Every structure is written in structure tokens, then in C-alpha cells.
Amino acid sequence: MNFDPRFSGRKFASVGTRPVRPDGVDKVTGRARYGADFNMAGQLVGRVLRSPHAHAIIKKIDTSKAEKLSGVKAVITAKDLPDLTDGDAGMYDVLDNCMARTKALYDGHAVAAVAAVDARTARQALKLIEVDYEVLPHVTDVDEAMQHHAPLINEATFTEGLEEKPVKPSNVTKRSQFGHGDVHQGFGHADHIIERSFKTEQTHQGYIEPHACVASVNLDGTAELWVCTQGHFVYRQHCAQLLGLEASKLRVTSSEIGGGFGGKTHVWAEPVALALSRKAGRPVKLVMTRDEVFRASGPTSATSIDVKIGARKDGTITAAEATLRYTSGPYAGTWAEIGAMTAFACYKLDNVKTVGYEVLVNRPKTAAYRAPSAPMAAFAVESAIDELAKEIGIDPVEFRIKNAAQEGTRSSYGPVYGPIGIGPTLEAAKNHPHMKAPLKANQGRGMACGFWFNFGGQTCVDLNIGMDGSVSLAVGTVDVGGSRASLSLVAAEELGIDYSQLKAIVADTSSLGYNDMTDGSRGTFSSSMATISAARNAIKILRDRAAQMWDVPVDDVIWEKGHAIAKGEKYGNLSPLSLKEIAAQSGKTGGPIAGHSELVADGAGVSFATHICDIEVDPQTGATRVIRYTVVQDAGKAVHPTYVEGQYQGGAAQGIGWALNEEYIYGKDGRLQNPGFLDYRIPVCSDLPMIDTQILEIPNPNHPYGVRGVGETSIVPPLAAIANAVSNAAGVRMTHIPMSPPRILAAIEAERKG
Amino acid sequence: MVEVTLWGALGQLAGGRSKVEVEAKDIRELFRKLAEQYPALEPWIEKGIAVSIDGVIYRDTWGKRLPEGAEIFLLPRLAGG
Missing domain, CATH: 3.30.365.10 (Aldehyde oxidase/xanthine dehydrogenase, molybdopterin binding domain)
Structure with missing residues (x-):
């Protein structure tokens, strides 16, 4: 690369202005034109048959009746997507997730697909496909999945990262550890110690546009794919590999995108649409329904986290420790590892240790969701930080400022920081008018910090x-x-x-x-x-x-x-x-x-944010209302400040939904009970106050204009900031996300009963 | 000669060492020599490892120089959303 990326400190004429958006x-x-807005001549309608079982062996699939139905042009199963992954375990998981091969691993796992002349015929054809399942015991809860008696999701899984190689298979695919110093010794120097366990439920990115694509495979081996995605080049690579196509002969065009947030970084429907088109010899449009998006795309992890933090009377943290368990769906992931790296990244710690466990469950394959894994870790850590400040009797902002990481601090995940922005975001929050605004009865204020790497x-x-x-x-x-x-x-x-x-x-x-x-x-x-x-x-x-x-x-x-x-x-x-x-x-x-x-x-530069929020809790019903919300974040240099503010507000809005309402609810049968926006409630405009923003500009030394990424960090603090606000308003520490009215009411009543 | 710190899982594959010394001028040479000295690391390097040089994380710039005395930290290659 013959290009000098170093920050030059130039004065700007265009950058930093707010022109009208070109789109x-x-x-x-x-x-x-979004994913479903594109059409090709002779196009067929694709539909996918999905497992109604959380865990089942697929003994036999009979597609003969569906194939005979008039108007059906192709029916495919895993046999039409042979394994071409050449020992690449990650891609094999992607293939198996696109179309189950021997076992259905979650409610909604694709088992067959059809292409027909219209949607009605395609739906009729799905009903004619006979699948003989042998239903197996299932597990959807992260803690239960780690028990030795839990149903095994993959009998070939032996935990990586243990000092001794395990002799028995397990649902824990990997253990990872980060930190430095001696936490045992550090806790010995503490005058106050807070130790708590937290849980967060699985959420979906909730993008408004479902996954949609149009695939066309030609007889000469060339193909086209129109698709709603966050990365059409990566989709091309993955689809070409899975279908046995030459990458340069597969032309992929990305549509406008109605939200992704990490959820449109993986292929699901696209290889299926291409396989249907190849078999039918005609273009195929495949659009997932909202039900399918919830059941069979890539939500975030559900988690279970233990945190222990100790500090001296003067407010200096002496040791911090966390154990983080993250679900990854039925395939191996690295989500707990990321949580373990980010958990204490905001702080200057001499003694810190984090351990992550990746846990298989009968839920959809986990995908990234905006600063993946960091919000849950921040929820647990920032809740304990707030509680510790309260116990010591120090203002929570001052406590964080005293312990904040700075240039030269060894990060909890290893390297020493260069210039970073956590201190300035905390100082800005401390001096923000929001911090001094009066609160009414049943209202509480909370704040929290967040960290993300950026790439x-x-x-x-x-x-x-x-x-x-x-x-x-x-x-x-x-x-x-x-x-x-x-x-x-x-x-x-x-x-x-x-x-x-x-x-x-x-x-x-x-x-x-x-x-x-x-x-x-x-x-x-x-x-x-x-x-x-x-x-x-x-x-x-x-x-x-x-x-x-x-x-x-x-x-x-x-x-x-x-x-x-x-x-x-x-x-x-x-x-x-x-x-x-x-x-x-x-x-x-x-x-x-x-x-x-x-x-x-490269050299994207890490990013920090501090959020402040006021919440009102109805002590009779447990219902909550967000009264005021402020985001302070370092952008390096805001190229188009309106969009930067939009990213800050969007992350906060999604975090508010995650903190207060959103969760995957599974029945005892392992089936998702709320795969729709009526029962899985994301916040709408009327649920939210105007979200105030303050952009800080601490230049990234590794970009000519000082730019840092801004899209993800804004979702890291909200779970914790809101939990601290609700806890302050309700007078009881909330440890389970989402803090839905029944959970808040139960916590208040439990506190009353002592 | 640069001193390289390995994260937990990688250290186990390097015979339990958390720090190793390697004669390398850039990331490419570092990876090549690590794979030679510790063959168990090769599949991990192939899958992707991030390198932190004085706190700045590099994932793909294998030509990046390793300055004398710099803090070199190997980290899992992470993805975002």
C-alpha cells in the first residue's frame, strides 16, 4: 500500500458539513430498490420447509409428491448442496445451517426448499414434503446446556482451551481467558467487594427488511445474485464455495438495505436460492417471512455472567474478575471470547481476569449484532461498578473517572492503549446538563461506559x-x-x-x-x-x-x-x-x-462512549418510561455529523429495546413462542424521548482525517445505563435483561418481602 | 528481535509460553517464523490472527513493520456487526 494513512491535522472545507443525503x-x-424489489423474466418463487423440532434426526425426506405438483419446478434437500467445504469446519457449519444434513438443530432449521410458479403453489408443495424425524431431547438455556447431563448437540464437540484435553464431549466448544496481574491478591487489598450474577436473553437485530434475494444460475456456469446484504463480495465467496461456482462468474449486486446491524453478514437463503435456480433452470426469488427471520436467521447470544469487583475505600479498584457464558446456537462461535476481551476494557486494572465459555444450544446460529457480545458484558460489569461506587459512597461518574483507562494503560485484553477517549467521554458526561437535571418521584438516573474495538x-x-x-x-x-x-x-x-x-x-x-x-x-x-x-x-x-x-x-x-x-x-x-x-x-x-x-x-482505533439515562418506573405495574437519554461518544472526526448522530441515536434506541422488552421466548418444546413484532416488541418512536448526542473528536492517529468507526459502540452502554437507572428508580438491583414489567414487579415485590 | 505476547489459547499451543522472542522485521516474517518454531500455531495463523503493535490492532497488513522495542501482542481475529 503506497499510501500514508497518518493523521495530518488539515483544515476541512467539506468534511464536517451536513449536506442532504444522496439516497x-x-x-x-x-x-x-430493496432485496424484494428486483425481478427477472421467468422468475420462480422459492419457499423453505423448516423443522418444527428443536432437535431431531432427519431419518428420511420424501419429496416425490411435491415434485409431481403442477407448477413446481424444483425441490431441493441437503443432497442438492453437497459438501464442497474441503475440511473448512466454519464453512461446513454455514452449509449445514443453510440446509440441515442429518439433524435439525433448532426450531426453524431449513430441511428442504421448493421453487414454483407462484407462492400458493410453493406453499402447497411444502405441505406435500414428508419428513420422518426422530425427535431428540433439546436444550435452549445457556446454564442448563453446560450441565453434564444436558442433551449433547454435537457428540464430536470436545472443549478447546482447557489445560487437560477432555475425555468426554460437551456443549461447551471453547474456553478462553484474558487478563493480567493476580486477582486473588488484588481482592485481598480490597475494602469493598461486589459479586453478582447476571443474565441477558437472546435478542434479534430487528432489521425492518427481511432477508431477500433473486438468484439466477445459467447453463454455462455463470450466475447472478441480487441480494440484501452487508457484504456482497463475502456473499459471493461463500455462495461460490458452497455451490462449486467460480467466484468471478457469480456476479452479486447488493440492493438497498433496510437494516442489518450484523445480521446480514451471513448467508442463509442465498445458497438455497442459487441451488433452486440451478435445478429449475430459471431465476428464483426467495424472501424470508418475519417468522422465518426470527426463527432462522442469526440473533445474538443469550448470556449468563458472574462478576466480582473489589476496591479500596478511596475508590481505587484493586481487582476485577468475570466468567462469561454465551450461547452460539448449535454451531461453534467466539462470542464469549469477545465478551471476555471487552468486559473490563474501560478500566485501568492491575489485576484482572476474564474467562469465556462458548455454549451450544438448540437455537438459531448466533450472528453478530452491533459490537457483538460487548453490550452483555458491559451490562454485568457496569452494574457491578455502579453498585460498588454506591457501597463505597463515591459518585458513580467520579468512581469511573478515577479508574478509567488512559494512554499507557494495559488493557484488560492485553495490549497497552495509545491515545483513547474514555476519559473525555466521562468528563463530558459529568459536565453535561443532563447530569444535574432534577428527577421526580419514581424516576432514577443511570449512566454507563462502553468499549468497542472497531475494524x-x-x-x-x-x-x-x-x-x-x-x-x-x-x-x-x-x-x-x-x-x-x-x-x-x-x-x-x-x-x-x-x-x-x-x-x-x-x-x-x-x-x-x-x-x-x-x-x-x-x-x-x-x-x-x-x-x-x-x-x-x-x-x-x-x-x-x-x-x-x-x-x-x-x-x-x-x-x-x-x-x-x-x-x-x-x-x-x-x-x-x-x-x-x-x-x-x-x-x-x-x-x-x-x-x-x-x-x-488497518489501525481503526478503539472507541469509547458514555451514556446517561433517566427512567420512570411504575411501582404498581413495573412498567417503565424512558424520560431522557444522552449519548457521549468519540468519533475521531465526524465526516457527516448528522449521520454520526444517527448512529449514536440508533444504537441507543436498539439498546433501549434490548434492555426493556426484547427477548426470544422458548416453550418447553424448544419452539420459539414469539416470532413476530407483535410479541417481540421493539421500541417505536412513541416509546422513545429525543435522544441527545454529544460528538467528541479525538483524532485517530491512523487515519488521514482522524476518523474512527462510530456504528457499534453506541449499543454497548445502554443495557447497563438503563439497568442502573431502573435499579435507582425501583430501589432494587436488576440483574436480568430484559427488564420487562413482570421482572421489575417481581424484583420490587421480592425486595418488599425482604 | 521482538518479544511477542500470545493470548491464552495460543500460548498453550506454543508449549505453554505466554511470551516468545522472534527475529522478524514485519508481520509476515513474524507469522512465518512462528509457524516454523511452533507448527501447532500454523492453522491458527491460516485462519487469521490479529497483531497489536503498540496498542494498534492490525488484522491484514502483513507488511507492517515491527519497530524495535514495540509491544507486540497477538490477539484473536475478531469480527464486528
């Missing part, structure tokens, strides 16, 4: 300058939160032109080099780096063309405010040439003008 008109007029990754950008001087920007990171606007601002900044001269698009997989997924808060961080690089490459060409037009050496031409300028007194009579003037002559000076960049954007 806005299409979205508000209904022209924007970069492989990124590719094309910048093309038209002969009329307009500029198109083709990026490969799916726009999940406004990146087309922010990247246009970045290109405008570099080129020195107006934002209105630019149009950014998300290019398909055949038009641009590989891009990693839009995840890990990397979209604007990574693609802005590539955009800066591509724009600078284009400027080199613009300077060269201007030099030709003037017949002067290119080294005498500089680029400033959107113009080529011949420097030096000898060129005093030469008027600057604008980008538009140079572009108009491009056909005569060497052809099209473009800038290209491919790079790995």
Missing part, C-alpha cells in the same frame, strides 16, 4: 471523472448508515470540488475489486481511506493533463481548491485550470481521467 429522494418516494479491512474504490467535470465514486462497502454521503464529502474534500458534483454508488462484484463486509464499524473508516487514496491518484493525472495543456513540466503544477495551478513567477499569466476544464479536454490529453485504490485499512 434520500429515492427512499422517501419509494423508488429505492478496518480490504477495501477498493474507483473514482471516475466525466468529461463534464462531474465525478462518480464506486465503492464496495455496502451503505448501511450513510457512507455514500460521507464518502462523497471525502472525495469533494480531496478534489476541492463541491459535494453536488459527486455521485457515489455501491458497485457490484464484477465491477470492482474485493471488499470486506461492512461490519466492525468499518464502512466510512475504510472506504474513506481508499477514497482519499483514489482521489489523490486522480489528482496526479489531473496535474499531468493540465501540464500537457499548458506545455509545462508536471512538477511545476500543483492542485489547490479544485484547480491546477502552475507555480512560479514564470507562469504568472496562466490562469488556474478547473477540474471541469481539464476534464473537458481529457479526450485530447490521454483519455478518461480516473483514480483507483486498493488497500487494507
Whole structure:
């Protein structure tokens, strides 16, 4: 990578402004095309048959009656998706999750699929498929799954990460440990110790748009896929591998996306749609229903966490320890490991130890959900921190400030921090008017901190300058939160032109080099780096063309405010040439003008946030109301501040739903009881106050503009901040998320009874 | 010569060592030599390991130089949402 990513401290003309979003008109007029809005000639309707059992051996599948039904063009089972994963255990799990091979591992696991001329015929065909199941005992609870007598989900699973190799299989796939110092000794120096256990229930990202795709496989081995995804290049790789296609012959186009939040980083329906199309010889559209999205896409982990924190009378934490158990569905994951790494990342600790256990259960395969695993760990840790501050008699903000990590602190997950923003977010929260606002009866205030790593990754950008001087920007990171606007601002900044001269698009997989997924808060961080690089490459060409037009050496031409300028007194009579003037002559000076960049954007920089909230609790019913909510977060540099605020508000809103209402409820039969938005209640506008935001800008030294990712950190503190507020309002410590009215009422009544 | 700290699971595969010394100028050479010295690490390197250099996490920049005296920490390669 011939590109210097270091922060330069430049002054900005475009970056930091708030222009109108380029995708806005299409979205508000209904022209924007989402996953289900695309159609192809001769297209069939795909539908999936799903297991009604939480755990069952698939003894036999008879598809003969369905195949004979008029209008049915293809029926597939796992036999139509042979194992081409070549020993890649992770991809084999993906394959098995797309279509169960020998066992159904959760309620909703796909077992067969059909493609028919219309939806009615497809539904009729599903009813004609006969599946002979041998139902097995199941387990859905994280703690129960860890018991030695629990039903085994995969008999080939032996726990990794133990000092001695286990001799018996288990539902625990892995143990991981992080920390430093000696916690035993540290607790010995503590005057106060808080030790508590916490639980969080499984939640779904709750994106409004269900998974949807249109697949078309041709006889010559080429194929097309239109799909709603966070990463069409990754989908191409995975689908090509699972279907035995050549990646470059599978063209994947990403639609507009109606929310993803980590849930659209994995393939489920797409390989099935491609397999149906291959068998039917016609395009197939496959759209999941909301019921299917809940039962068979990728929710977050349910957790069980024990926390112990000790401190001296003066408020110095002497030791901190946590044991974190996270469900990963029926396949191995690394979710507890992430929880164990993030749990105490906000604090300066001499003695810290975290242990994570990955636990198999008969639930859907866990997927990422916005700073995956960190919110649950923060809930447990920040609740205990608050309780400890109260016990010592120190203000909870002061307690956190006293113990906050800073530059030079050894993080709880290992490395020593560079410049970080936890201290400034806490100071800003302490001085925020929200902290001093009066509270009424039955109202409580809570606050909490949160940490997330942020990531970069492989990124590719094309910048093309038209002969009329307009500029198109083709990026490969799916726009999940406004990146087309922010990247246009970045290109405008570099080129020195107006934002209105630019149009950014998300290019398909055949038009641009590989891009990693839009995840890990990397979209604007990574693609802005590539955009800066591509724009600078284009400027080199613009300077060269201007030099030709003037017949002067290119080294005498500089680029400033959107113009080529011949420097030096000898060129005093030469008027600057604008980008538009140079572009108009491009056909005569060497052809099209473009800038290209491919790079790995690393050094994303960790991110911190502090949230404050006020909650009112009705002591008669346990019902809650969010009265006021404030987010303080470090953005490095807010490229488009309105979008940054939107990310902060969105994370807080999702966190509020997770904290107060949302949960997967399984019956004793292992079947999901609430797979719909009526019974799985996400917050709507009327449930929420205006969420205030405060953007801090502590530049990331590893980005030319100082940009950090902002998409995920905002969901880390809410569970804890709200739990602290509810606990303060209700006068009882809440330890189980969601804090639904029945749980709050039960806690209040238990406290009354003593 | 750089000193490299391994996280728990990786340390077990390196004969129980939490720190190892490697003569390496960049991440690519570090991974190559680690795989030579501790063959059990090779599949993990193949799957992906992140490298923290003075607190900044690198996942894919294998050409990144390892400055003399820098704190080098190997971490699980994580994904986000």
C-alpha cells in the first residue's frame, strides 16, 4: 500500500458539513430498490420447509409428491448442496445451517426448499414434503446446556482451551481467558467487594427488511445474485464455495438495505436460492417471512455472567474478575471470547481476569449484532461498578473517572492503549446538563461506559471523472448508515470540488475489486481511506493533463481548491485550470481521467462512549418510561455529523429495546413462542424521548482525517445505563435483561418481602 | 528481535509460553517464523490472527513493520456487526 494513512491535522472545507443525503429522494418516494424489489423474466418463487423440532434426526425426506405438483419446478434437500467445504469446519457449519444434513438443530432449521410458479403453489408443495424425524431431547438455556447431563448437540464437540484435553464431549466448544496481574491478591487489598450474577436473553437485530434475494444460475456456469446484504463480495465467496461456482462468474449486486446491524453478514437463503435456480433452470426469488427471520436467521447470544469487583475505600479498584457464558446456537462461535476481551476494557486494572465459555444450544446460529457480545458484558460489569461506587459512597461518574483507562494503560485484553477517549467521554458526561437535571418521584438516573474495538479491512474504490467535470465514486462497502454521503464529502474534500458534483454508488462484484463486509464499524473508516487514496491518484493525472495543456513540466503544477495551478513567477499569466476544464479536454490529453485504490485499512482505533439515562418506573405495574437519554461518544472526526448522530441515536434506541422488552421466548418444546413484532416488541418512536448526542473528536492517529468507526459502540452502554437507572428508580438491583414489567414487579415485590 | 505476547489459547499451543522472542522485521516474517518454531500455531495463523503493535490492532497488513522495542501482542481475529 503506497499510501500514508497518518493523521495530518488539515483544515476541512467539506468534511464536517451536513449536506442532504444522496439516497434520500429515492427512499422517501419509494423508488429505492430493496432485496424484494428486483425481478427477472421467468422468475420462480422459492419457499423453505423448516423443522418444527428443536432437535431431531432427519431419518428420511420424501419429496416425490411435491415434485409431481403442477407448477413446481424444483425441490431441493441437503443432497442438492453437497459438501464442497474441503475440511473448512466454519464453512461446513454455514452449509449445514443453510440446509440441515442429518439433524435439525433448532426450531426453524431449513430441511428442504421448493421453487414454483407462484407462492400458493410453493406453499402447497411444502405441505406435500414428508419428513420422518426422530425427535431428540433439546436444550435452549445457556446454564442448563453446560450441565453434564444436558442433551449433547454435537457428540464430536470436545472443549478447546482447557489445560487437560477432555475425555468426554460437551456443549461447551471453547474456553478462553484474558487478563493480567493476580486477582486473588488484588481482592485481598480490597475494602469493598461486589459479586453478582447476571443474565441477558437472546435478542434479534430487528432489521425492518427481511432477508431477500433473486438468484439466477445459467447453463454455462455463470450466475447472478441480487441480494440484501452487508457484504456482497463475502456473499459471493461463500455462495461460490458452497455451490462449486467460480467466484468471478457469480456476479452479486447488493440492493438497498433496510437494516442489518450484523445480521446480514451471513448467508442463509442465498445458497438455497442459487441451488433452486440451478435445478429449475430459471431465476428464483426467495424472501424470508418475519417468522422465518426470527426463527432462522442469526440473533445474538443469550448470556449468563458472574462478576466480582473489589476496591479500596478511596475508590481505587484493586481487582476485577468475570466468567462469561454465551450461547452460539448449535454451531461453534467466539462470542464469549469477545465478551471476555471487552468486559473490563474501560478500566485501568492491575489485576484482572476474564474467562469465556462458548455454549451450544438448540437455537438459531448466533450472528453478530452491533459490537457483538460487548453490550452483555458491559451490562454485568457496569452494574457491578455502579453498585460498588454506591457501597463505597463515591459518585458513580467520579468512581469511573478515577479508574478509567488512559494512554499507557494495559488493557484488560492485553495490549497497552495509545491515545483513547474514555476519559473525555466521562468528563463530558459529568459536565453535561443532563447530569444535574432534577428527577421526580419514581424516576432514577443511570449512566454507563462502553468499549468497542472497531475494524478496518480490504477495501477498493474507483473514482471516475466525466468529461463534464462531474465525478462518480464506486465503492464496495455496502451503505448501511450513510457512507455514500460521507464518502462523497471525502472525495469533494480531496478534489476541492463541491459535494453536488459527486455521485457515489455501491458497485457490484464484477465491477470492482474485493471488499470486506461492512461490519466492525468499518464502512466510512475504510472506504474513506481508499477514497482519499483514489482521489489523490486522480489528482496526479489531473496535474499531468493540465501540464500537457499548458506545455509545462508536471512538477511545476500543483492542485489547490479544485484547480491546477502552475507555480512560479514564470507562469504568472496562466490562469488556474478547473477540474471541469481539464476534464473537458481529457479526450485530447490521454483519455478518461480516473483514480483507483486498493488497500487494507488497518489501525481503526478503539472507541469509547458514555451514556446517561433517566427512567420512570411504575411501582404498581413495573412498567417503565424512558424520560431522557444522552449519548457521549468519540468519533475521531465526524465526516457527516448528522449521520454520526444517527448512529449514536440508533444504537441507543436498539439498546433501549434490548434492555426493556426484547427477548426470544422458548416453550418447553424448544419452539420459539414469539416470532413476530407483535410479541417481540421493539421500541417505536412513541416509546422513545429525543435522544441527545454529544460528538467528541479525538483524532485517530491512523487515519488521514482522524476518523474512527462510530456504528457499534453506541449499543454497548445502554443495557447497563438503563439497568442502573431502573435499579435507582425501583430501589432494587436488576440483574436480568430484559427488564420487562413482570421482572421489575417481581424484583420490587421480592425486595418488599425482604 | 521482538518479544511477542500470545493470548491464552495460543500460548498453550506454543508449549505453554505466554511470551516468545522472534527475529522478524514485519508481520509476515513474524507469522512465518512462528509457524516454523511452533507448527501447532500454523492453522491458527491460516485462519487469521490479529497483531497489536503498540496498542494498534492490525488484522491484514502483513507488511507492517515491527519497530524495535514495540509491544507486540497477538490477539484473536475478531469480527464486528
